Amino acid sequence: MELLVAVIIGVLVSTGVYLCLRARTFPVVMGLTLLSYGVNVFLFAMGGLKIDKVAVVGLNSDPTDPLPQALVLTAIVIGFAMTAFLVVLALRSQAEHDTDHVDGNDSGEGGR
Amino acid sequence: MSHWIIAPILIPALAGMLLLLEVREWHRLRRITGLLSASALLAVAVLLWEQAADGTITVYQLGNWAAPFGIVLVLDRLTALMLLLTAVLAFPALLYACRGDDRKGANFHGLFQFQLMGINGAFLTGDLFNLFVFFEVLLIASYGLALHGRGPARVKAGLHYVALNLVGSALFLIGLGLIYGTTGTLNMADFAVKAQAVTGMDQALLKVAVLLLWAVFGLKAALFPLYFWLPATYANATAPVAALFAIMTKVGLYAIVRVYALAFADGPLAGLGQQGLWALALTTLALAGIGVLGARRLGTLVAYLVIMSVGTLLAALTFGQLSAAGPALYYLVHSTLICGALFLLADLVARGRGEAGDRFVAGPVIPAGGVLAGLYFMAAIAVVGLPPLSGFIGKVALLKAVPVPLYWVLLLLAGLCGLIGMSRAGSSMFWRTTGPGEGVRPGRQRLLALLVLLAVVPALTLWAEPAMQAAGQVAGQLAQPQLYIQAVLGGQS
Numbered sequence: 072m073e074l075l076v077a078v079i080i081g082v083l084v085s086t087g088v089y090l091c092l093r094a095r096t097f098p099v100v101m102g103l104t105l106l107s108y109g110v111n112v113f114l115f116a117m118g119g120l121k122i123d124k125v126a127v128v129g130l131n132s133d134p135t136d137p138l139p140q141a142l143v144l145t146a147i148v149i150g151f152a153m154t155a156f157l158v159v160l161a162l163r164s165q166a167e168h169d170t171d172h173v174d175g176n177d178s179g180e181g182g183r
Numbered sequence: 184m185s186h187w188i189i190a191p192i193l194i195p196a197l198a199g200m201l202l203l204l205e206v207r208e209w210h211r212l213r214r215i216t217g218l219l220s221a222s223a224l225l226a227v228a229v230l231l232w233e234q235a236a237d238g239t240i241t242v243y244q245l246g247n248w249a250a251p252f253g254i255v256l257v258l259d260r261l262t263a264l265m266l267l268l269t270a271v272l273a274f275p276a277l278l279y280a281c282r283g284d285d286r287k288g289a290n291f292h293g294l295f296q297f298q299l300m301g302i303n304g305a306f307l308t309g310d311l312f313n314l315f316v317f318f319e320v321l322l323i324a325s326y327g328l329a330l331h332g333r334g335p336a337r338v339k340a341g342l343h344y345v346a347l348n349l350v351g352s353a354l355f356l357i358g359l360g361l362i363y364g365t366t367g368t369l370n371m372a373d374f375a376v377k378a379q380a381v382t383g384m385d386q387a388l389l390k391v392a393v394l395l396l397w398a399v400f401g402l403k404a405a406l407f408p409l410y411f412w413l414p415a416t417y418a419n420a421t422a423p424v425a426a427l428f429a430i431m432t433k434v435g436l437y438a439i440v441r442v443y444a445l446a447f448a449d450g451p452l453a454g455l456g457q458q459g460l461w462a463l464a465l466t467t468l469a470l471a472g473i474g475v476l477g478a479r480r481l482g483t484l485v486a487y488l489v490i491m492s493v494g495t496l497l498a499a500l501t502f503g504q505l506s507a508a509g510p511a512l513y514y515l516v517h518s519t520l521i522c523g524a525l526f527l528l529a530d531l532v533a534r535g536r537g538e539a540g541d542r543f544v545a546g547p548v549i550p551a552g553g554v555l556a557g558l559y560f561m562a563a564i565a566v567v568g569l570p571p572l573s574g575f576i577g578k579v580a581l582l583k584a585v586p587v588p589l590y591w592v593l594l595l596l597a598g599l600c601g602l603i604g605m606s607r608a609g610s611s612m613f614w615r616t617t618g619p620g621e622g623v624r625p626g627r628q629r630l631l632a633l634l635v636l637l638a639v640v641p642a643l644t645l646w647a648e649p650a651m652q653a654a655g656q657v658a659g660q661l662a663q664p665q666l667y668i669q670a671v672l673g674g675q676s
Contacts, residue, residue, distance in 0.1 A: 106350065110357055118364070
């Protein structure tokens with residue numbers, strides 16, 4: 072379980088970081104989305120991983136920590152709003168510069 | 184229990200919501216709502232400053248949940264000072280914007296209020312995750328404000344700014360996750376206590392978490408190597424927005440100082456990351472000096488002056504002990520307000536020069552240029568730190584408080600760079616003229632807004648001693664984290 076979650080977080084974050092470093096806005100948006108997914112799973116795991124345990128005291132002997140679940144909900148909502156904003160901004164940049172290069176011009180290196 | 188402490192968050196939140204409801208065509212109503220909110224904030228900030236001035240630390244438990252479990256708002260002298268500074272900066276900036284800049288795009292006033300809410304919340308909160316939430320509130324408002332008005336340069340700078348800050352938020356969350364995983368708390372006071380007891384592998388994880396926090400706060404504070412977004416974003420933003428942004432770097436500084444003073448002043452984790460922050464602050468100071476020399480526009484130059492003040496302040500705060508915090512806070516107030524005023528001044532000069540804008544090229548004669556040149560002269564003296572104005576007093580106090588030769592050399596060299604940059608800018612903008620142009624005279628309301636901001640400089644100079652004493656008291660309280668911890672956790676810690 073721990074290994075699986077760790078691998079998932081690792082893959083999400085590393086692909087996210089790789090895509091963030093691309094020179095086009097679309098991969099950057101995708102990269103930031105994957106990065107925030109990885110971070111959300113990480114946050115979820117920070118209270119310790121337990122299987123089949125409800126986050127309510129009294130229903131079982133060893134309940135899951137409920138706080139990370141509340142925190143990750145907040146983080147998801149914020150991340151969602153930010154991604155939506157970034158998509159709009161990327162579209163606006165495309166319209167203003169006639170290119171989807173993050174620097175607004177294709178002439179320099181870094182374009183594909 | 185006094186409920187005034189939550190007013191700096193509630194007032195702009197309510198005003199911002201009202202502003203979203205108001206009909207788009209009613210500009211006058213929107214302006215009145217915004218200005219009313221800003222003046223109410225100013226009044227509340229003064230009230231809270233009075234409340235905190237005798238050294239009481241007020242704790243406000245949201246929903247009446249006891250401290251480590253619920254979210255608390257904490258008002259001590261440092262918070263009150265920052266709230267007051269924000270309100271003093273916001274009112275003239277909004278007054279300036281109400282002369283026409285607010286109509287360049289939709290919802291300027293609403294965003295401005297939400298920005299204020301985020302900044303005030305970040306200063307007030309006593310909970311690390313809540314700090315993250317308020318950071319996001321102030322960031323998303325700042326994204327909108329930075330893009331306010333149109334233009335390809337603004338969109339390009341905005342895209343970089345947003346992408347960088349999203350990565351910063353991800354790192355912040357990872358840091359918070361590690362902190363919760365190792366200490367089991369996110370309340371700042373509780374964290375300060377529990378962090379001391381962490382040992383073994385968990386301690387290594389905790390160190391990683393705190394260093395991640397320094398990186399994130401460093402990004403907000405525009406610390407080397409994370410400051411490259413700032414000049415483009417600030418120089419391309421609308422003038423009143425750039426003026427308000429002068430406080431944003433200080434939010435990052437505040438967060439570093441708050442967490443550091445609480446948890447890492449002494450104990451087994453004392454001085455965590457302090458060497459690194461000190462070195463980075465000095466590098467920031469040096470590079471900002473070079474940036475000032477290389478700037479080709481007044482807006483960019485002022486943006487580098489903002490970075491220079493960040494380097495100056497953080498170096499003074501992290502050189503070893505917090506004894507230099509008093510002069511640093513005095514300098515913080517001075518530099519924030521003067522940089523805000525310079526952004527407004529740069530805009531007035533650009534309007535007066537028409538096509539030439541605020542670039543350092545020969546341009547037409549500025550209508551009523553004498554007044555602007557006079558104000559520029561005063562602002563330049565203050566920001567560079569020449570006698571007799573408040574910049575000089577602040578720098579002398581800093582030099583006295585930080586007896587490190589390297590800091591002296593860098594601070595004085597950076598001051599020299601600032602002097603050269605400001606004189607070059609002034610002489611090419613006000614003296615190298617090509618004849619009468621079609622620039623606009625500075626309007627009365629814009630000039631008034633600028634004068635209100637600049638009036639702080641003579642005020643801080645004349646009342647330098649009481650101001651410095653007040654800053655010293657703030658620093659004194661900061662150096663006693665146990666008072667804060669006791670106030671938040673009560674007797675149980």
